[in-house]
Amino acid sequence: MFGAKSIITAVEMGTSKICVLMGRLDEKGNINIIGHGEKNSDGAIIKGEISNMEKTTDLLFDTIHAAENSSGESLDVENTYVAVTGSHVRGSIGTGSVVVTGEERKITPENIDEVTRTAAHIPMPSEYTVLNSIFGNYLLDGIRRTQNPENQVANRLEVSSFTISGNKNCVETYRIPLREFGCENPEPVFSGLATAICVITDDEMKHGVLLVDIGAGTTEYMMFHESCGCSCGVIPVGCDHIANDLAIGLDLNVAYCRKMLNENIAHANKLQGIDHILLEGTMEKRKIPINSLDKIIELRLSELFKFIHGHLENEKVLKFINRGIVVTGGGSLLQETKGIANSVFDCLVRTGLPPNLSGAVSNLKSPRYSMITGLIAAGESIKRLKMNSKEGPIRRIDRVFQRTWNKLRRSAKDAFPF
Amino acid sequence: MTETRNENNKTVTVLGIGKAGTKIAEILSTFPEAEWIKVAAADTDSSVIEASTLKNMFPVGIEWTHGMGCGGEVIKGERAFAHFSKKQIETFFEGSSLLIIVGGLGGGTATGGASVLARIAKKMKIPAVFIVTTPFSFEGHSKRMISEHGIKALVQDADVVLPIPNDILYSTLKSDTPADDAFKKANSEIARAIVGVAEIIRGKNLLSADFSDLKSALNKRKSFCGIGLGSASSADGPNRCITACERLLESPLLGGVDKIRNADVLFITVCGGQDMNIGEMKQALEVIHRHCTEKTKMIVGASNDPAYGDLMQITLLAIYYDLTVEKQSAGTFGPNMPKEYPLEIVGSDKPPVQGDLPLMQVSKGIFTNTSKNIISGQDLDIPTFQRMGIHIDKGK
Numbered sequence: 001m002f003g004a005k006s007i008i009t010a011v012e013m014g015t016s017k018i019c020v021l022m023g024r025l026d027e028k029g030n031i032n033i034i035g036h037g038e039k040n041s042d043g044a045i046i047k048g049e050i051s052n053m054e055k056t057t058d059l060l061f062d063t064i065h066a067a068e069n070s071s072g073e074s075l076d077v078e079n080t081y082v083a084v085t086g087s088h089v090r091g092s093i094g095t096g097s098v099v100v101t102g103e104e105r106k107i108t109p110e111n112i113d114e115v116t117r118t119a120a121h122i123p124m125p126s127e128y129t130v131l132n133s134i135f136g137n138y139l140l141d142g143i144r145r146t147q148n149p150e151n152q153v154a155n156r157l158e159v160s161s162f163t164i165s166g167n168k169n170c171v172e173t174y175r176i177p178l179r180e181f182g183c184e185n186p187e188p189v190f191s192g193l194a195t196a197i198c199v200i201t202d203d204e205m206k207h208g209v210l211l212v213d214i215g216a217g218t219t220e221y222m223m224f225h226e227s228c229g230c231s232c233g234v235i236p237v238g239c240d241h242i243a244n245d246l247a248i249g250l251d252l253n254v255a256y257c258r259k260m261l262n263e264n265i266a267h268a269n270k271l272q273g274i275d276h277i278l279l280e281g282t283m284e285k286r287k288i289p290i291n292s293l294d295k296i297i298e299l300r301l302s303e304l305f306k307f308i309h310g311h312l313e314n315e316k317v318l319k320f321i322n323r324g325i326v327v328t329g330g331g332s333l334l335q336e337t338k339g340i341a342n343s344v345f346d347c348l349v350r351t352g353l354p355p356n357l358s359g360a361v362s363n364l365k366s367p368r369y370s371m372i373t374g375l376i377a378a379g380e381s382i383k384r385l386k387m388n389s390k391e392g393p394i395r396r397i398d399r400v401f402q403r404t405w406n407k408l409r410r411s412a413k414d415a416f417p418f
Numbered sequence: 419m420t421e422t423r424n425e426n427n428k429t430v431t432v433l434g435i436g437k438a439g440t441k442i443a444e445i446l447s448t449f450p451e452a453e454w455i456k457v458a459a460a461d462t463d464s465s466v467i468e469a470s471t472l473k474n475m476f477p478v479g480i481e482w483t484h485g486m487g488c489g490g491e492v493i494k495g496e497r498a499f500a501h502f503s504k505k506q507i508e509t510f511f512e513g514s515s516l517l518i519i520v521g522g523l524g525g526g527t528a529t530g531g532a533s534v535l536a537r538i539a540k541k542m543k544i545p546a547v548f549i550v551t552t553p554f555s556f557e558g559h560s561k562r563m564i565s566e567h568g569i570k571a572l573v574q575d576a577d578v579v580l581p582i583p584n585d586i587l588y589s590t591l592k593s594d595t596p597a598d599d600a601f602k603k604a605n606s607e608i609a610r611a612i613v614g615v616a617e618i619i620r621g622k623n624l625l626s627a628d629f630s631d632l633k634s635a636l637n638k639r640k641s642f643c644g645i646g647l648g649s650a651s652s653a654d655g656p657n658r659c660i661t662a663c664e665r666l667l668e669s670p671l672l673g674g675v676d677k678i679r680n681a682d683v684l685f686i687t688v689c690g691g692q693d694m695n696i697g698e699m700k701q702a703l704e705v706i707h708r709h710c711t712e713k714t715k716m717i718v719g720a721s722n723d724p725a726y727g728d729l730m731q732i733t734l735l736a737i738y739y740d741l742t743v744e745k746q747s748a749g750t751f752g753p754n755m756p757k758e759y760p761l762e763i764v765g766s767d768k769p770p771v772q773g774d775l776p777l778m779q780v781s782k783g784i785f786t787n788t789s790k791n792i793i794s795g796q797d798l799d800i801p802t803f804q805r806m807g808i809h810i811d812k813g814k
Contacts, residue, residue, distance in 0.1 A: 046788050092708050123660050123705050125667040125675045236791050237798050244783040245801035249810040254784055276813065288813040296810060299802040307793060314711035 009080045010375035015217025018059045020067040025380045032359040035071025037063040047236045048085045048218035057177045077183040081379035083191035088167035091232035092122045097158045107149045119161035129168045136160040136228030162229030164190045189378045192220035198374035199352030208320035214331020225320035266293045267335045305344040324348030328367040428515040430616040434459035435531045438522030446609040451725040462527045463487035488526025495530025517546040523565035524553035536575035547578040554584045580643040586673040607671045611645040614687040614733025631717045646672035646734035659698040663705040678709040681736035687719045691726040
């Protein structure tokens, strides 16, 4: 069932697109994409929430069909992973501690299992469910730090964890469309975490970095420090809000505003020394000042970054942004994004791109695909964990995941330095 | 009339007013850990007084209302307490260190009586906390208005007013919960919260939370309150602290974990028996701390008493200020309109001129019929420039 050659299917039901990727990780740690299907969401998903289930299921059917056709393989229902987002998602830091017993006080895999389970157990309301847990370095006897404590000798073993949870009903809503395809138990992965797997380097994660993934309907952020998560969240504002602001502010059609943003028309005009966008239609002829566009975009983006700044400040983790900010997602393609992030946080900002991909599908090297490619890697590590674990369906991502991650990060670092 | 005093000669007096207040007082009197609290109730309806199991039960204004209650008339409730029973109440309050008045607003007895009691407490210089429930929205606009006016009047004289909206019950309880169970649970939670509040005045505090802390945090502002309550004993499993925290987060009168995150003030008391250890206290407070933000003011108290046995109880009052009152008084209108409106016209080389009046029509465009998107009191679906009152040059 979980053979090494089995194919991972990653499903993204986003505000702008429904995307399905089929792939696997090869021996070198590269993501090998063999199938790709994509459809415009066409209003079925608004602000990251499924608003029209029937339409979503129909679109998903077409997308999965397209991915299957391009890969020549059929969907592996046991290895399907779905990205989950929404303002209900939250993260909690936990710690676990166990006393090492046994003759020589040698740490066994059972000890490690117990300590991670204790760390991941966070009291939460009954309407919430755990999505993913990640673990930081292990601490032996309160002094020694190690990445792998197995077979080391200690009296006490501790570990810090970061557990991401979400509202049960909201998470279930993402899984229901996949059940139509015989996929009874698709694994949910927080989309911010999936993105991080792809775009954050090892060094960044160790010293502290903030990832901001600006999608069409939502913006996910996730903060890492000491090789573990320390804060995450979702702000239900994305590029669609910018398009909507432009449409309202400039009396334009939303579709035209989306086109303006996608094609960066304002920037192209600026490069040519033109300070306006000429609107020529059947009804009107108008010169829209580029300054007006810039102001609307700047106000929205700077508000978005200020919200994230405020959240991190409240959680007292702002000081951990030592390696700057990585922006990704469709919103990172806007010319203004990096500059505004820099002015709000006053630190280095880079654009996060998916790492080197191999395989038949090669047109995915855009920040728009960071999350979905990361989801393949997350799926691969969860799959391996399932193979090795006796503990049942706890959705955790740990050492196996981190080894995979390390490989990916190395290639990402080489490819996209600051 | 018996008086039970604790070691430091501090007496906490709880008075339930009206039908709802009487029910809560009855439940409170059955708790072993509340034995040191002086509990009584007062009502204008003789049928409630006769049915009550309380030792101290005051019939107020019975001669005047003929034992028929106030019939929802606030003025009757006010007169019953002010003219007919004032002396009796004053005698009962004498020697108290803290008064906790509990009742359900929206009717006549509690709404009218509460403000009279607030004035009596003020005159006698006894700190008073008013824990009042406000009616369900389905009970109609008139009842809601009565309770709103009641709170407004109460805030003037009372030290601390903690209004708990009954609607909060919907947010966590399932709709098929029997109504009787829902109300019983709500009353029991309020009774337990009273114990939590009463513990602050007690001399046996391990971690001291002063009454003045709570008073200064509220500072006469109109607020709303959610009550979270979790208790667990050793019989509930090896980690009673975590179990208590989980129960607290699911508490029906808290209204979900988001209420902790959005609260302006969190008032927390951790109570337990002699076996309660510092690790458990730390763990409980850490769990709550994890759900709140840095801006939240936290007032924490902890105490132990053998009466709790092996029970551990965490009480949380999540208090939010009613910002609409401040906004109205500031004379603003529309969502978060700035007080001064900028003259700037973006994207134009012309000198700044007076823009349109601030009655800018806000629009959500494509997000008009979507779920609400409110963060920090701002509707994020409304364009940022509109919320900030900035005028955009659309070109010619």
